[in-house]
Amino acid sequence: MDEDSGYIARFKSGDLEGFEMLVKKYQGKALNIAYSLTSNLSSAQDVAQEAFIKIYNNLHSFRFESKFSSWFYRIVVNSAYDFLRKNKYQPISMEDPACPELSLIEENPDPLAKELVGWALSKVPFKYRSALILREIEGLSYGDISRSLGVGVGTVESRIFRGRKILKDILLEKGVFKDAL
Amino acid sequence: MRCKELVKLSRYLDNELSLRDKEDMDIHIKTCPCCKLEAERFWELKKIINFGKVRSDSDLFWNRLKLRIDNDLVAAAENIFSGINAWSKRLIPVPVVVAATFVIILNIGVTNKNLVDEYIFGTSFNKASNLLLDNANTELGSLLY
Numbered sequence: 001m002d003e004d005s006g007y008i009a010r011f012k013s014g015d016l017e018g019f020e021m022l023v024k025k026y027q028g029k030a031l032n033i034a035y036s037l038t039s040n041l042s043s044a045q046d047v048a049q050e051a052f053i054k055i056y057n058n059l060h061s062f063r064f065e066s067k068f069s070s071w072f073y074r075i076v077v078n079s080a081y082d083f084l085r086k087n088k089y090q091p092i093s094m095e096d097p098a099c100p101e102l103s104l105i106e107e108n109p110d111p112l113a114k115e116l117v118g119w120a121l122s123k124v125p126f127k128y129r130s131a132l133i134l135r136e137i138e139g140l141s142y143g144d145i146s147r148s149l150g151v152g153v154g155t156v157e158s159r160i161f162r163g164r165k166i167l168k169d170i171l172l173e174k175g176v177f178k179d180a181l
Numbered sequence: 182m183r184c185k186e187l188v189k190l191s192r193y194l195d196n197e198l199s200l201r202d203k204e205d206m207d208i209h210i211k212t213c214p215c216c217k218l219e220a221e222r223f224w225e226l227k228k229i230i231n232f233g234k235v236r237s238d239s240d241l242f243w244n245r246l247k248l249r250i251d252n253d254l255v256a257a258a259e260n261i262f263s264g265i266n267a268w269s270k271r272l273i274p275v276p277v278v279v280a281a282t283f284v285i286i287l288n289i290g291v292t293n294k295n296l297v298d299e300y301i302f303g304t305s306f307n308k309a310s311n312l313l314l315d316n317a318n319t320e321l322g323s324l325l326y
Contacts, residue, residue, distance in 0.1 A: 049242075157192055164223055
């Protein structure tokens with residue numbers, strides 16, 4: 001039995017600490033994906049919380065037919081999709097004073113380029129964007145993305161390719177690649 | 182001109198090709214300007230797409246989530262009770278309707294009884310004749326005594 005199965009078994013037997021361990025293990029991943037999909041820390045917090053609520057409500061019926069992580073990624077992506085659809089979200093700013101408990105460990109030295117990439121990514125259709133984010137941010141294999149999104153590996157390949165192409169075209173139009181290439 | 186090998190580019194950059202296919206693609210990219218340019222752009226994209234990691238206080242996140250779970254449980258319990266209350270309000274007319282139905286049935290029963298009496302005996306006639314007979318008996322009795 002792997003670590004996740006142990007936590008789930010504890011939760012199913014009535015021990016909430018099992019769920020707490022699961023949340024603490026996966027919350028960083030949930031926040032990273034949610035932030036990459038919404039480009040906003042406060043929205044990322046809402047999406048991650050909503051995803052864990054869904055997991056809490058459905059964990060009793062989880063039957064270990066797939067890996068917990070695949071199920072988890074699917075719920076986070078679906079929660080982000082629901083959130084964006086409900087809020088008809090327009091990314092406003094990467095800075096978010098309404099969510100002081102979250103911050104970013106910056107890896108992109110150019111904040112302007114980061115904002116532009118965030119904006120460009122929000123223009124990529126969600127199905128391509130989610131596949132691309134799972135690959136680029138979480139480093140999942142095509143097989144894992146396929147299991148997480150419930151589509152074939154060929155579809156994942158084409159979605160990632162299409163996502164990159166659309167993103168590249170938008171950034172080319174904005175002149176981001178002009179100097180680099 | 183678009184190269185037919187271009188669709189393999191994402192798999193190539195993500196190390197998802199078999200070793201043999203990867204070696205073929207290595208050679209192809211060196212000779213195909215279309216794939217070479219696209220590969221360079223995709224590489225650049227991979228570098229800048231990284232937004233950085235979100236840092237959060239795990240205890241704070243959990244406490245917030247726990248609070249929400251508890252609130253949801255309370256709300257669910259309240260919903261159940263409010264559902265019962267709503268149903269109980271809806272059920273208030275039921276005894277009234279039952280009582281009214283009972284009274285109607287009794288009335289119909291009484292009416293039916295009268296109808297039967299009328300059909301068999303002719304109630305109005307019987308009542309009048311009984312009254313006359315009673316009066317006659319009383320008068321006869323008083324005369325005798």
